[in-house]
Amino acid sequence: MMRVVVVGAALVVMMLGWGVGAAWASDGEIAVGSKKFTESVILGEIATQLLKDAGIPTEHRRELGGTRILWSALLGGDIQVYPEYTGTLEQEILAEENVRGEDALRAVLRARGIGMSRPLGFNNTYAIGMRKDRAQSLGVRTISDLVTHPELKFGFGNEFLDRGDGWPALARTYGLPQRDVRGLDHDLAYRGLESGAIDVIDLYSTDAEIRHYDLAVLVDDKQHFPRYDAVWLYRLDAPAGVAEALAAVEGAIDEETMVALNGRVKLDRVAESRVAADFLADLEGMVTSDRLVDAPDGWSRLASRTWEHLGLVLVSLLAAIVVAIPLGVVSAVKPRFGQLVLGVVGVLQTIPSLALLVFMIPWLGIGAKPAIAALFLYSLLPIVRNTYSGLHDIPTPIRESAEALGLPSRVRLFKVELPMASRSILSGIKTSAVINIGTATLGALIGAGGYGQPILTGIRLDDMALILEGAVPAALLALLAQGAFEWLDRLVVPRGLRIRPEN
Amino acid sequence: MLELSGVSKAFGRLVAIRPLDLLIPPEQTTVLIGPSGSGKSTLLRLMIGLATPDTGTVSIGGTRVTRETVRELRRKLGYVIQEGGLFPHLTARANVTLLARTLGRDPGWMGERLSELCRLTHFPEDAMHRFPLELSGGQRQRVSLMRALMLDPDVLLLDEPLGALDPMIRAELQSELREIFRSLKKTVVLVTHDMGEAALLGDDIVLLRDGAIVQRGRIEDLLGRPADPFVTAFIGAQRSPLDDLARRNEP
Ligand SMILES: Nc1ncnc2c1ncn2[C@@H]1O[C@H](COP(=O)(O)OP(=O)(O)OP(=O)(O)O)[C@@H](O)[C@H]1O
Ligand SMILES: [Mg+2]
Numbered sequence: 001m002m003r004v005v006v007v008g009a010a011l012v013v014m015m016l017g018w019g020v021g022a023a024w025a026s027d028g029e030i031a032v033g034s035k036k037f038t039e040s041v042i043l044g045e046i047a048t049q050l051l052k053d054a055g056i057p058t059e060h061r062r063e064l065g066g067t068r069i070l071w072s073a074l075l076g077g078d079i080q081v082y083p084e085y086t087g088t089l090e091q092e093i094l095a096e097e098n099v100r101g102e103d104a105l106r107a108v109l110r111a112r113g114i115g116m117s118r119p120l121g122f123n124n125t126y127a128i129g130m131r132k133d134r135a136q137s138l139g140v141r142t143i144s145d146l147v148t149h150p151e152l153k154f155g156f157g158n159e160f161l162d163r164g165d166g167w168p169a170l171a172r173t174y175g176l177p178q179r180d181v182r183g184l185d186h187d188l189a190y191r192g193l194e195s196g197a198i199d200v201i202d203l204y205s206t207d208a209e210i211r212h213y214d215l216a217v218l219v220d221d222k223q224h225f226p227r228y229d230a231v232w233l234y235r236l237d238a239p240a241g242v243a244e245a246l247a248a249v250e251g252a253i254d255e256e257t258m259v260a261l262n263g264r265v266k267l268d269r270v271a272e273s274r275v276a277a278d279f280l281a282d283l284e285g286m287v288t289s290d291r292l293v294d295a296p297d298g299w300s301r302l303a304s305r306t307w308e309h310l311g312l313v314l315v316s317l318l319a320a321i322v323v324a325i326p327l328g329v330v331s332a333v334k335p336r337f338g339q340l341v342l343g344v345v346g347v348l349q350t351i352p353s354l355a356l357l358v359f360m361i362p363w364l365g366i367g368a369k370p371a372i373a374a375l376f377l378y379s380l381l382p383i384v385r386n387t388y389s390g391l392h393d394i395p396t397p398i399r400e401s402a403e404a405l406g407l408p409s410r411v412r413l414f415k416v417e418l419p420m421a422s423r424s425i426l427s428g429i430k431t432s433a434v435i436n437i438g439t440a441t442l443g444a445l446i447g448a449g450g451y452g453q454p455i456l457t458g459i460r461l462d463d464m465a466l467i468l469e470g471a472v473p474a475a476l477l478a479l480l481a482q483g484a485f486e487w488l489d490r491l492v493v494p495r496g497l498r499i500r501p502e503n
Numbered sequence: 504m505l506e507l508s509g510v511s512k513a514f515g516r517l518v519a520i521r522p523l524d525l526l527i528p529p530e531q532t533t534v535l536i537g538p539s540g541s542g543k544s545t546l547l548r549l550m551i552g553l554a555t556p557d558t559g560t561v562s563i564g565g566t567r568v569t570r571e572t573v574r575e576l577r578r579k580l581g582y583v584i585q586e587g588g589l590f591p592h593l594t595a596r597a598n599v600t601l602l603a604r605t606l607g608r609d610p611g612w613m614g615e616r617l618s619e620l621c622r623l624t625h626f627p628e629d630a631m632h633r634f635p636l637e638l639s640g641g642q643r644q645r646v647s648l649m650r651a652l653m654l655d656p657d658v659l660l661l662d663e664p665l666g667a668l669d670p671m672i673r674a675e676l677q678s679e680l681r682e683i684f685r686s687l688k689k690t691v692v693l694v695t696h697d698m699g700e701a702a703l704l705g706d707d708i709v710l711l712r713d714g715a716i717v718q719r720g721r722i723e724d725l726l727g728r729p730a731d732p733f734v735t736a737f738i739g740a741q742r743s744p745l746d747d748l749a750r751r752n753e754p
Contacts (some may be wrong), residue, residue, distance in 0.1 A: 401588030404551050406577030407651070411605050419592045494592035496634035 029057040033070050033366075036063040036445065036456055037186065038265050038272070039124065039206060039258065043083035047232065049248060051081075053280075054245035062272075063456050064366060065445035066159055067092060068358055073447075074114065078365040080238040081246065085124060087228035089116075089430040091164035102229075111374075115236045115243060118250040119229035122206060122258045126160065126225045128170075128218045129203040131193060135216040142219040143174050146200070150177040154197035157186035165225060173224045187459055204228075206255060208263035212400065230258075250284055261439035266461060306473065308368075309450035312440040313477075316372045317433055325425065327380070328387025338388060345381040347426065350479030353378070353439050357446050371443035378439060379432035386428025390421025401485035423493045437478045441470065451477075504529035504690045505658060509559030512545055512714075519545045522558060522712040529657075532684050532691040534705030536698065538737065542714040543694040547662050550692065551582055564657065578602070581651025581659045585666040588645040589635040592613060595646045596631040599653050606654075620649040623683060644741040648683075658690045663701070677703055698741040710734060 030051055032045030041062050051058040061079055064070055071093055073079045084093075089105055099108050106116045128143050135141070138149055146152065160166040161183045170176065178200075184192065189201040190209050203210060203217065210217060232246045232255070253261075261279060264270045265427030327345075331338030351359075356377065360370030393416060402416045418425075451470040458466030490498075505527035512520040520542045527533050535543045548554040549561055552573040561568040563576050589598050599620070600613050621628040623644040635643055644664055651659060662681075665673045681704055684691050695701055701708050702722040710717045710725065718730040729735045 155655060278723040342653040397584055397586060398590060400553050401582070401584065402590070404577060404580070405602050406574050406580075407602060408574070411601075415601065415605075416592075418589055420590075484720060496590075496592040496594065496636065499634055499636045 004332070012361075030062050030081065030242065031059050031079040033061050033064050033069065033073055033082035034446075035070055036065055036460060036476050037084075037204075038208075038460055039204065039262055040083055041272045042261050042276055043120075046280065046442045047081050047083065047250060048274055049273075049280055050245045050248055051242060054243065056239060056241060061366065061447045063444065063460070064447045065354075066360075069361060069366065069446055070359070071334055074233060074235065075112070076233065076362060076365050078361075078447075080243065080493055081232060081234045083120075083230055084233045085230055086119070086226035087125060087165070087226040088163075088196070090226060095164045109233070110236070111478070113236050115234045115238075117234070117243070117246055119231055120249055121230075121251045121253045122255040123227050123229050124204050124206040124255075124258065125220075125228040126165070127203045127205045127220065128200060129193075129210065129215045130200050130218065132214050132216045134199060135218070136428075140216075140218065143170075143176075143224070144221050146176055146178070146218070147174060150179075152178055152180075152199040153197070154178050154181040154200045155184050155189050155192050156181065156202045157189060158183045159186075160202040168392045170224055173222055185459060191462070206258040206262060208259060208266045211259070211263070212267055219309050242291065249283070255281075263444040269461070269463075292344040302469070302473065305449065305451055305453060305470070308448070309437075309440055309474070309477065311454075312368060312371055312375060312443055312448055313433065313436045315373035316440075317429070317436055318382055319372075319376045320432060321429060322427075323376075324380045324383035328384045328425075329391065329418075331384065331388045332391035341384060342388065345377075345384050348377045349381045353442050354445065361446065366447040368443070368448045370446055371427055371440065371448035375436050375440060375443075379436055382428040382431040383425070384428075386424045386431075387421065390424030391417055393424070394420050419494050420497065423489065423497060425444060426489055426492055428486065430481070433476050433481045433485070437474060437481060439502055452494035469477060504564060505692070506562050507549065507556075507559065510549060510556045510561060511558045512542075512549060512554060512556055518714055520549070520556075523707070523714075523716055525716070527658075527690060527692055528707070529690045530688045531706040532693060532704050533703040533707045533709060535692065535709050535711060536696065536701045536737075537717075538712030541697070541711040544662050544710060545714075546711070547582075547660050547692060547694055551561045551577060551580055551660055578654060579657050581645070581648075581656040583647045583651050583661045583664045587635070587647035587665045589643055589647055589650070591635050594627075594632050594634055595638065595649075598635070598646060599631075599650045601650075603653055616653065617649075618654070620652055623647075623652075623686075624648055625679060639672075640668050641676060644668065644676065652687075656689075658692070659684075661691065663692045663694050663696070666696070680704060698738055710737065712737075 032044050032047045032051070034040040044060050048058050048060040055132055061073075064073065064079075067084075067088055070079070070082050070084075074082060086102065086105060089109075090099060094105070094108060097108055099105050102119070109116050128146075130140060133498070138145075140146060140149065154167075156167055160170075161181075162238060167181065171178075182198065188362045189198065190213055193201050193215075194213060203215070205217065209215070210317075234242055234246065257279075261275055264275045265272055324345075327341050331341045346379075348356075353374065356374045360373050362371040364373055373393040398416070398420070402412045407416070440448075441451055441452035441455055443450050444456045451474040454470035455474075456470075458464065458468075458470065505525075507523065507525040509522050509524065510520060511518070511522040525546075535546060537543055545554060549556055550563070550568075552561075552568050563579065566572055566576060568576060589595075590601070593601065599617065603613055603616075617631065618628060619697065620626075621631070622670040626642060626649065630642065632639065635646070638646065648664070651661075665676050668676065677700055684704065691704075693701075693704055695704075705722070707719065708725060709719045709720060712733055718725060718734050720728075725734055725738065728739075
C-alpha cells in the first residue's frame with residue numbers, strides 16, 4: 001500500500017510539472033505585475049510598454065490580487081517589476097521596521113534585493129468620501145465632522161479594514177463612534193454609496209469615480225493618512241536597462257493625469273493597453289506599433305479561458321484522486337492512521353481558499369502552480385472520506401465471505417471491496433470536481449487565469465457583461481460535470497449494485 | 504480431520520466459548536446445535552480463522568491454523584452463511600468462479616465444473632448470468648453452495664445455510680443437501696437451530712449451551728440417554744421434533 005502512495009505522489013509531481021509547463025508557459029523575459037484595481041493595471045501596462053520599447057521582452061501579469069500577493073511574487077522572482085505606493089510600503093509591507101521617508105525606504109528595500117524608483121508624480125492616498133448632497137445636508141466637510149453623526153453607515157474595502165493606517169487607526173485618530181462598519185469590495189462600494197445603502201466609503205484620491213458620482217472628499221484635518229506616492233518596485237537582479245527604461249515616467253504622471261487615465265478605463269471603457277499607449281505617445285511624442293496587442297475575439301478568449309480553467313480543475317482533481325483513494329483505503333484498513341488522515345484533510349478544508357492561495361506563493365510562486373496545489377488540497381477530503389466510508393460500510397458477511405474464500409488481500413481489495421465502494425468513491429470525486437470548478441475562479445487572483453479572470457476584471461470595471469462572461473461558463477461547467485458523473489456512475493459502478501430489488 | 508483442542512474465546516467480558524476439545528471426523532456430517540448465543544457461529548468462525556482463539560489450537564488435516572497457513576487452508580474449506588454472503592456486484596457465475604480465476608484455473612475446466620455444480624445443486628445453468636439481487640433466496644443459497652464447492656474442498660462449513668428460507672424451499676433443500684453430502688463424502692460441519700434438520704442431516708450432533716458442549720452423539724443418544732435435563736428441555740422446545748423425526752426416518 002505504501003508503494004501505491006509513493007507512486008501516487010510521484011504522479012502528482014509530474015502532473016504539476018505538466019500543468020505548469022504546458023498550459024501556462026510564459027513567453028517574456030521579464031514579468032510586470034499589477035494589483036487588481038484599475039490604476040495598478042494601467043501602470044503595469046505602462047511599465048510593460050516602456051520595457052518592450054527598450055527591447056526587453058516583457059509580459060504583463062495583470063490583476064494579481066492584493067499587496068501581499070504582489071510583494072511575495074516580487075520577492076520570489078515570479079515578477080520583476082510592479083507599481084507600489086510609498087504609504088503601502090511604510091504602513092503595511094515594512095510596517096514592523098517603522099521606516100519613514102523615501103531615502104530610508106530605498107535603503108531598507110535595497111537590503112532585500114529590491115530597487116525603488118523616484119515617485120511617478122502623483123499621491124494616491126486614501127481618502128474618505130460621501131455623496132456631495134448628503135455631505136452638504138449634514139454639514140460634513142472634514143473627517144472630524146463625522147464624530148457628530150454616529151448613525152452613518154460605513155462601507156470600507158477589505159484591505160482598508162485591516163491595514164495599519166486603515167479603519168481602526170482612523171477611528172482612533174479622530175475618535176469616530178460609528179459601529180455600523182461593513183467590509184466590501186472597493187468597486188462595489190461606489191454602488192452601495194449611490195443606492196444609499198452606505199453613507200461613507202474609503203476612496204483612492206485618484207479614483208475616476210469621484211467626479212463621476214459627484215462625491216465629496218472629506219478633508220483629512222488631522223493628517224492621518226500618509227503619502228501614497230506611486231513608485232516602481234523592481235528586482236535589483238533584473239536585466240540591465242530595466243530601471244533606466246522605467247525611469248522615463250518618473251515625475252511624469254501628476255494627479256490630474258492619473259485621474260484622467262483611470263477615467264478613460266473605468267468610465268469610457270477603453271482598454272488599459274490603449275490608454276497606456278496613448279499616454280506614452282503624448283509623453284514621448286511618438287507611437288510604436290508593437291505596443292498594442294490586439295485583444296483576442298470573444299470565442300477564442302472563451303476557449304483559452306476554458307482551457308485554463310479545465311487545466312486547473314482536471315490536474316488538481318486527477319492528482320487528488322491518485323492520492324486520496326489510496327489514503328482512504330489505508331485509513332479503512334488502519335483505523336488509527338485513518339483518524340489522523342481524516343483529521344488532517346478535514347483541517348485543510350477549513351482554511352479559507354484565499355488564505356490557502358496566498359500561503360502557496362512563497363513555495364510555488366504565482367500562476368497555475370499554487371492554484372493547482374490549493375485546489376488539490378481542497379479536493380482531498382471528499383474523496384478520502386468517501387473512499388473510507390464506502391469501504392467501511394461494506395456489510396460484514398460480504399467482507400468475511402471474501403476472506404473465508406481464501407482470496408489474497410489484493411484481490412479482495414480490487415475485485416470485491418473497491419467495486420462495492422465505487423459509488424461512494426465516485427460521488428466523493430463528483431463533490432470535489434464541483435467544488436473545484438467554483439473555487440478555481442479564485443485562481444485568477446494569483447495569476448492562474450480561467451473563468452475567474454473576467455469575473456475579476458468585471459468587478460473592477462463594474463461591468464456586468466464581463467462578470468457573466470466568467471460566471472455563466474463556470475456554472476455551465478459545473479452542470480456539465482454533474483451530468484458527466486451521472487454517466488460515469490453507469491460506467492463505473494457495477495451493474496449488480498445498481499439493481500433495485502423488487503419486493 | 505478438524506481438531507480443536509483447549510479452544511476458548513471471549514469478546515471483552517463475554518465468554519463465547521469455554522475451553523473445549525472437539526474432533527470433527529472425516530467424511531461425515533457433524534451438526535452444531537444449541538440456543539441462540541450458545542457459540543455455534545463463533546466455533547465455526549474459529550475453524551475458518553475469521554476469529555482467533557484466546558487459548559488452544561485449531562488444526563485442519565493436521566496443519567495448525569495460523570496467520571501464515573490460514574489462506575492456504577481456507578482453500579480446502581467451503582464456507583456458507585445464512586444470507587449467502589454473495590458478492591452483489593458479481594453475477595452468479597463470477598461469484599462461483601472468482602477464486603478459481605484468481606488462481607488461474609483453466610477456463611474449459613471451469614465451464615465443466617460449473618455445469619456439474621448446477622446439476623448437483625439443481626440450479627438452472629441459464630440463470631448463471633444473473634446478479635444475486637435477481638435471484639430468489641433459495642437460488643442464492645444454491646449459488647453460495649456452488650461457490651463453496653467450486654474447488655472441491657475437503658471440508659464444508661455451513662452456518663444456518665437454510666435459516667432464511669421459507670419452509671417449503673427449506674424442506675426441499677434439506678433433502679437435496681442430504682443427497683449432496685452423501686454423494687460427495689465431504690467432511691461437513693453444519694450449524695442449525697432446528698432439531699429436525701439436525702436429525703435429518705447429522706451423523707453426529709453436538710449440543711452447545713453457553714459456549715460449552717452439553718452432549719455429543721447420534722440423535723438416538725440425545726433422545727434416549729440425555730446427559731443433562733437441558734438436552735430434553737431443548738429437544739422438547741422444538742415444535743414437533745418427534746413427529747417430524749418419525750416421518751423423515753422412515754425409508
Ligand atoms: N464479534 C463479536 N463481538 C462481540 N460479541 C460477539 C461477537 N461475536 C459473537 N459474540 C457473542 O458471543 C456469543 C456467541 O455468539 P454466536 O454468534 O457464536 O452465537 P450462535 O450460537 O451462533 O447464535 P445464533 O443462533 O443466534 O446465531 C453471543 O453472546 C454473541 O453476542
Ligand atoms: Mg450464529
